[in-house]
Amino acid sequence: MNSEEPKDALNQEEINQLLQAITPAENAEILKPKPQKRDESFLIISANLTDDLKHDGNVRISGKMLRGSQLEATGSVEVLGGIIGGTLTAGGMITTPFIEFSRIRCRDSLLVSRTIFQSDILCVGGIYLAPNTGSAIIGGITKSMITIQTDILGHPLSETTRVELITSSADNLESNDPNFRQIVIFNKIRPSVYISIYGEEREFQNNLNGINIIS
Numbered sequence: 447m448n449s450e451e452p453k454d455a456l457n458q459e460e461i462n463q464l465l466q467a468i469t470p471a472e473n474a475e476i477l478k479p480k481p482q483k484r485d486e487s488f489l490i491i492s493a494n495l496t497d498d499l500k501h502d503g504n505v506r507i508s509g510k511m512l513r514g515s516q517l518e519a520t521g522s523v524e525v526l527g528g529i530i531g532g533t534l535t536a537g538g539m540i541t542t543p544f545i546e547f548s549r550i551r552c553r554d555s556l557l558v559s560r561t562i563f564q565s566d567i568l569c570v571g572g573i574y575l576a577p578n579t580g581s582a583i584i585g586g587i588t589k590s591m592i593t594i595q596t597d598i599l600g601h602p603l604s605e606t607t608r609v610e611l612i613t614s615s616a617d618n619l620e621s622n623d624p625n626f627r628q629i630v631i632f633n634k635i636r637p638s639v640y641i642s643i644y645g646e647e648r649e650f651q652n653n654l655n656g657i658n659i660i661s
Contacts, residue, residue, distance in 0.1 A: 494527065504538065513547070522554070539571070555592075562588060562596075564604075577632045583607060594629045600636030610642040631658040 513531025
């Protein structure tokens, strides 16, 4: 198992800057579900992304984001082939099958069908890996302001896997999501895992039914 550290690890100053850029009113609007029109128009990239791209709107990449590539989009981003060593910042939702050795910043939710491996993730919305599929977060640092959900957390051969819920105004936020302010592991928590809820480290143990809810 490769234990390469994610580049440009998230630091507290960067977290503070993001929190300052989002007022409590804006936070409530982002986190509280509401009917809204979705912009279905996408910039389509029918290949791998290997260089830098900025786009005002949504982006769909049919291939992969490869090492060294950088993408900034004001809307949602779909990377159908996965992200390997890329840097992605999105104003909307991000959807991809897997993320490896990458840096992700998302103002909405992150949907991953398989694995987040040795990456640096920060989302204003929830981070959701597909349940009952063997999905896993392994190594790196993964931070959300709402919830983190995965089948498996950590790996015996990986360095420490860090997952954290962060926000300076959690008590003032509203959400109809029953998993709000929870880290949910549907299967197993492996060794070498650090879990923090709003700055407080949490202890855990694997439940017999396989579902661990940490809040």
